[in-house]
Amino acid sequence: MKERIVQNLWPIVPVLMSILATTLLLVLVGGDPVVTFSALLDGAIGTSDRLFSTLAFWVPLLLCSAGLLVTFTAGLWNIGVEGQMIMGALGASWVALKVAAPHPAIPGWLILVMEVLAAMALGGLWSVLAGVLKTRGGVHEIFGGVALNNLAIIATNYLISGPWQPPEGGTFRGTQPFPSQALFPLLGNTRFSPLTLVLALGVLGLVALSLRGTSWGLRLKALGKNPRSAFLLGVPSERETLTAMLVCGAAAGLAGSVRVLSWFDSLRQSISGGIGFLAILIVLLAGMRPLWTLLIALFFSALLTGGTIVQLRTQLKASISGIIQGTLVLFVLLFGDYRLLFRKRREGAEAEAKEP
């Protein structure tokens, strides 16, 4: 029982350690840790605008993390989540530019539904492509994912600088702003749309419930732990692999639509903002536990949003959040898995107890 509590609270350890390491670093370069961290906190939740900004950044992180929970359970390293997000953004942008803009009479809710569906379909298919490359082509999903990420970026750049270039000649930075009925309903003058947060929390909850309580979740778990035994026990491997990829891709695609339809108001070059990769880190840090995923995603989003204020208040660069993030990665890799950390000593014993 005690061990379980320790295990459940364990993700705090690397977080605290990275904050400690950053503090040491601050002292070392002559900065004031108290001022810096209070600026960080202030920047993240100090005013309602900043709080909403943190929340707005949290939503796509949550969506990607929810998707990754599925693929990680199935034992898939879906590095391609970044590209799937971009493809989702492309899908939503296509509807916004080619359907919403020329037809202002279509009601906003219908446009939104179409945008979201297009984003999920495109993200999902992009993900399934990586899955098919794995099941049919023997290409590991990491390599397939990296390649498809690059293709997605190339496709975005092509569209921005080519067919979807703003009429006034535009720059390489983005398309023209979408009509307002094509955007998620925003809260006041912020970039945060409460609707998307509800969606994201719903997706995460649904994923958590499915993984825990359905035979689909059990099949994914079996596949992730031992694909060969799972096949022999009756799990259709290809079907479950592709389905897991589809679900993750759809969630990432939804995250992409949130980026273009609320964070930005147009398709930009840096649409993904590294959120997909960050989500991988979050899920690993949370040990694939949904509740922790939720909290750690919020922590990261506050960290990154707060970083900008730090730069204004102190002479330090905004990279302070980057440093915390970087040391966090390091400490997660070192101490992240509580069970693994203490297993070495017990491993011999466990192996022994099994077989005489």
Added chain:
Amino acid sequence: MHVELRDIKKYFGPVRANDGISLVFEPGHIYGLLGENGAGKSTLMKILSGYQAPTSGQVLLEGEPVDFSSPSAALNCGIGMLYQEPQDFPPLQVLENYLLAYDNRLLLDRRAGERGLRSYADRFGFTIEPHVDVNSLTLGERQQMELMRLLSLGAEILILDEPTTGISAEQKEKLFGTMLRLAHEEEKTIVLVSHKLDEVQELCDEVAVLRRGLLVGTRALPCPNRELVRLMFGAEVPRSERARAARDTTTLLVDRASIHTYRLDVEVPTLEARAGEVIGLAGLEGSGQRLFMEACAGLRPIRSGQILLDGEPLHGKRSPFFWTRWLALVVLVTAVAWFAFQWATGGSTGLGFAGGAALSLLVAGTLWLVGTLLVSWTGVSPYHEFQRRGGAYVAAGRLELGLISGLTIAEHRALTNPAQSFVADWAGARQEMERRIAQFNIVGQPDAPVDELSGGNQQRVMIALLNSPLRLLLLEHPTRGLDVTSANFIWERFQDRCVQGTTIVFMSADLDELLERSDRIVVFSGGSVIGILDTSETTVDELGHLIGGQAR
């Protein structure tokens, strides 16, 4: 080397694997360590070989207490262990494996290594080429390779943990010859861990018997089997009687099936297995029995001929969306051709040829992708069709091919339940497994992860997971590594299945098991069937002769 184990204790939580064992091993002798599963034999030997530390007690070499931190520390002192599962690196070559422990040098001396390897191989009559991949070796050959490695590193004491499971009769003979020579001519100390009485009788000078972590006695050999059995089990175990349960209906029909792999071609002429019948597959390891079983399960395609389960071949269920990939191809070709035509004749498409081709590729690719997804959702693989039609395949590797580490017994049930609902029925699975745990005498709770069970219990879980009705049960070494009582128990459960009409096809390296348990035995050699015997008219000698006589 003189070895003494003094009051060795090893506890795993409440389990006393070794509870104060003292033993002495003298050079030039072969010792047997007997005991049923879970008696503590392997634990004791793993302590001696430095794999794990004892809870208390001492290991003394030549009277000096030693404390090994790792197997390599023990090997430096001359103690080498041959594990039941070969501890080698299948992707490497034999020579590379052999050279592994010489890595304290910057450069590997391959030539010297090859010379050493060959001289050992010549000395013991092993035929292993230094440059073949370990992958391609049989279990027996991998064992020989490991043995040579240990000797070259200066092992004076050799511990062999169940060395004869899974190796051929010929390899076993060679191994035993080598052991006798090492002990009696080269003054090595040899400890054979086994639960097979015959082997111990055949090879050892002295035997120590363990039961539940205690040393219950040592005997000089030869000594009556009955006495050893009494020591091992506390009472003599009667062999179970078997009634034939074959009926008239044919379950499995093989008609000139041939299987092709790059290493072996297997031909099975005609074989008809009736409901309730037990068919044993005999032959040296790697003679084609496993390939044949995999083909029967639909895990391996057959090149020609037929394998019918209840009159129907196993080719899986084709998805109703199989045409999508053809459609994608047709779309691609027509669209590209159309754009090419427009471009050549100067027709205006607004895209040009390259743009048109890219668009066609995009559309066709999407179609193909969606098609593949639909096919994966609606198709059924031949093996899963085999399962749906009442077939089951139980492979030998429990945690590699059969059970899933980290999932509980109840979760396994939920996974294999043919009437699976979308929302998992944990309570039902738990209840069902509680019933089966009692029925199969499994030590473990439904919520216990399978990797925490002992090997014998894992085997029972695999058998407890089998569903009903069961038409055909394929078993790979069903009692490997189990003691007599557990083996009998498991075969009684199989016998119950036969009475209900299940056909059993199993492969085994144990001739007694084959003769005792099957109605007919199919003997494989080099990929062909060299005989189908009725067990009521066959003796161990005949069978052994047939298998061994045909061996190359």
